[in-house]
Amino acid sequence: MSDYDVIIIGAGLAGVTAARELSHAGRSVLVLEANDRLGGRVYTADRLGVHLELGGNWIHWLQPHVWAEVTRYGLGVDRGPKSEETYWIQNGKVVKNDLEGFLKFIDPGQRKLTEHAARLMPRPDLIETSKAFQEADKLTLQEVFDSLDLSDEERDANECAWVGHCNGPLDEVGYSAALRWTAATAGEWTTMHTATSVLRIKDGNNTLVDAIAADGAAEYRLGTPVVSVRHSDDNGEVTTADGTVITARRIISTLPLNILHELDIQPALNLIKRAASEEGTASKGLKLWIRVKGPIKPFFAYSTQHHPLSVIRTEFVGEEDAVLVAFGADIDRFDFEDIEQVSEALKVWRDDLEVLEIAAHPWGRDPYARETWLIQRAGAYTRSQEELRRSEGALHFASGDIANLWAGFFDGAIESGLETARNVNKELG
Structure with missing residues (x-):
């Protein structure tokens, strides 16, 4: 007789969602989480x-699964300050305008893309096979x-905007990333831009994870890495790092x-799944938080995809300081933990910002992630999307990385958790 009906490896949004659904059923x-915290x-x-x-950030009502959860638990939603100034690079020189001016400037290129x-x-919630x-x-x-057919100035501005979305070098990012995200907003790139980068949960995104995890009778064990999985058609076992089976x-x-x-899995993973994992995603970039001396006006800034930081904006404003969030294409491009190097990176736009503190989590170096959010390489969707979602015997899979509609977002993780829990519950009878 098995110890549990279901063991879930990982307590991120997909894991806690699946745990809630199966517990309610x-x-x-049992949820086993390698870190000493919930959330992934x-x-x-x-x-x-x-x-x-430090991880995932923004939500929107156009992301249906996460918005339903925010509504379910009555979580407050707010947004950062609206930009009053926007900077970008043309012919090696900084242009200063407003955000509307920048969006108007890149609109022709974005529409072409x-x-x-x-x-x-036409249906991004389904696997596309055309x-x-x-x-x-x-x-x-x-x-x-x-x-x-873009000028050099248009090209730099359009490219760096997508570094902010894709968090990786554009010669490694699949075109399907732009197609999938924009298809999720009915083909409107400006709507996609808003839906992916504006609204946030007021008291912290962890409050959503905590609310879902507390809703149900699932057992959680933190600080418990899983090192192996053995499974058949009818059952399975996991072994944790301390040898517990x-x-x-x-x-x-x-x-x-x-x-x-x-992860040591036997029988071995399907070769398509394994190849997709070994190839890895294109999301090798950096998300960096920077506290600067204030007061300053809220601003947006774009450089090029080749700079250490391609996109930066003001996310919090105080009377004496402000907190900026920045994105770069490659975590290894500069030492993001060095205040002097961060200060130097900001000078591509302006030299009047005094950096006080910095904070980041190096997801690409995290042994329990090795990536930021999902951005597939060219051809990866066609090669692996359907197989990554397929169960193997008693082993099932759930993750924002394999979602259909909003892969790489909170919404995708919840979508995947819901779907996998439903399938598992059906199998259990």
Whole structure:
């Protein structure tokens, strides 16, 4: 007889959602989490004087699964300050305008880039298998930019905007990233831009994770890494780092794609799953928080994809300081823990910002993640999306990395957790 009906590996949003659903269905559920906290890549820390989101950050009512959860638990939502100034680079010189001016400047390029999104992916909540999409999926985002008739100035501005979205070098990012996100907002790139970068949970995104985890009777064990999984068609067992063996009728892995292949699983993973994990995602960038001396006006700034920091904006404003959030394409491009190097990186736009503190979590170096949010490489969606979602015997999978509609977001993790829990519960009878 098994110790539990279901063991879930990982207590991120996908894991806690699946645990809640299965617990509500009357199943005995154990969640094993390697870290000493809930949340996975949802990581709120009180630093720099604010609720700092070191991991996932923004939500929107156009993301249906996460918005339903926010409504369910009555969580407050707010936004950062509206930009009063916007900077970008043209011919090596800084242009200062307002955010509307920048968006107007890049609008022609963005429309060229995303104009076919709704046609190529009419139902982003379903796996797209059309020949037209598969051909588009072969391209990198850089190859598509190279094919557009953009001036050098337009090109830099359009490219760096997508570094903020994709968190990786554009010659490694699949064009499908732009297509999938824009298809989720009916082909409107400006709507996509707003839906992915404005609203946040007022008291910290961890409050959503905590609310879901507390809703149900699942058992949680933190600081408990899983080192191996053995499974058959009817049951399975996991072994934790301290040698404890635990059995269950079903097992759900919520591991990020980049570390899935590192887990000892027998029978071995399907070769397509393993290859996708070994290849890894294109999301190798950096999210950096910077506290600067105030007062300052809230601002947005874009450089180019080749600078250490491509995008930066004001997220919190105080009377004596402000907290900025910045994104770069490659975590290894400069020492983001060195205040002097961060100060130097800011000078591409302005030299009047005095850096007081910095904070970041190096997700690409985190042994339990090795990636930020999901950004697939060229062709990866076509090669692996369907297989990554398929169960193998008693072993099932749930993660924002394998979601359909909003992969890489809170919404995708919840979508995947809900779907996998439903499938597991059905199998258990």
